[in-house]
Amino acid sequence: MLLRPLLALCGLLLPLPGQASALDLRLPGNASLSAEQSLVLDSYAMPIGAFANGALPVQNLEGRITRQAWRISAxxxxxxxxxxxxxxxxxxxxxxxxxxxxxxxxxxxxxxxGTEVLPAPDMYVDLTDYRFLAVGRGEGDHLTLLVSSAANVGYVQLIHVTDGTADAPEVHVGFSASPGGAPNAPSDPESLEQRMVQQGHVVLDDLTFDSGSSSLGAGQFATLAALAQFLLAQPDRRVALVGHTDAVGGLDANISLSKRRAASVLERLVSAYGVPRAQLEAEGMGYLSPIAPNQTDIGREANRRVEAVLLNTD
Structure with a gap:
């Protein structure tokens, strides 16, 4: 496939075999790939102007096309x-x-x-806050970005079209916590610490759970690494991990599920990062504390979360 997520929070990019000329795009360290489709030969109507007079000006492209959707803490x-x-x-x-x-x-x-958008919940476009960019490099290399932000989550859609020749450039998308990424991302320990102290809580919004499951997904999570660094550097601090759900199902079942998810995060912090168990506790709120409407897919997605709440140390 042309594009692939590189699980390299340190900023390392791995070369692909046979690559002639590659572009390395950097996303913040807490970005996660939510959808990807790669076709050897396909078509794409690339917008080249604003919608006006009942029509959207486009340039019809054909070739090797990769479509991706990314989610970023925002x-x-x-x-x-x-x-x-x-x-x-x-x-x-x-x-x-x-x-x-x-x-x-x-x-x-x-x-x-009027333009191509990957389906929700992988991609979401807030009609009041979105931006579109179309770029080209030579005649056989075009790329578009559609970016939006809602419910503290950023959405990036990338569509890359090349002419399909053997030496056509490829795009790598890697993770980075460098200044080139989005500011104030939770993968930055100083940002997380600042928001914990100033606001008293942080949403750990790069965590993933299987549907209906309390098991935390495999792999590394930037927010957990930052939270662990915060707690290990300040052993007098204590944090409650509070799970939340959407409003699907009964209250008792959701409270139980949300608490089990919080407990799963607690165990990961202890086992993988060495955070003392005495600095942590796990609680569950079910659907009693939503941060978005439960009437939409994107709202329910935002409500399914685990928050870290700073406790009084007195």
């Missing part, structure tokens, strides 16, 4: 703050901007539903 971030580092990376790599627009200037609702 507490306090706008779509521009997410897009800007990616836009600069593309410019540095020699891509030229063909078209760029923001929400209403794109055509609002009409643009959003």
């Amino acid at each position: 507490q306090g971030l706008t779509s521009l703050q997410i897009l800007d580092p990616l836009r600069r990376q593309l410019a540095d790599a020699g891509y030229v901007t063909l078209f760029e627009c923001e929400a209403a200037a794109c055509g609002g609702f009409d643009f959003r539903f």
Whole structure:
């Protein structure tokens, strides 16, 4: 496949065999790939102008196409703050901007539903806060980004089209906590510590659980690494891990599930990061404390979370 997630929080990118000329795009360390489709020969109607007079101007492209959707923690971030580092990376790599627009200037609702968007919950577009960028490098290399932000989660859709020749460039998407990523991401221990002290709680929103399961997904999670560093550096601090669910199902069952998920996070912090058990406790709130409407897929997704709540040390 053309694009693949590289689980390299340290910023390391691994080369692909047979690669001729690759672009390395960096996303924040807490980014996660939610969808990917790669086709050797397909077509894509790339927007090259705003929706106007009942039509969306497009350039019809054919070739090797990869489509990806990414989710990024975006507490306090706008779509521009997410897009800007990616836009600069593309410019540095020699891509030229063909078209760029923001929400209403794109055509609002009409643009959003006139262009290709991967389905929810993998990709979500807030009609009041989204941005689109189309770039090109030569005649056979085009790439578009659609970025939006809602419910403290950023969404990035990337569509890359090449002419399909053997020496066509590939795009790597890697994780990075470098300044090129989004600011104030939870993968930054200093950012997490600052928000814990100032706000008293942080949503650990890069965690993954199987549907209906209390088992924390395999692999590393940037928020857990940052939280562990915070607690190990300050042994007098204590944190309650509080699980939350959406409103599907009964209250008792959801409270039980949310507490088991919080307990799973607690065990991971103890076993994988060496955090003393005495600094942690696990609780569950079920659906009693939503942060988004439960009437939509994106709202329910946001409500299924685990938060770290700073406890009084007195």
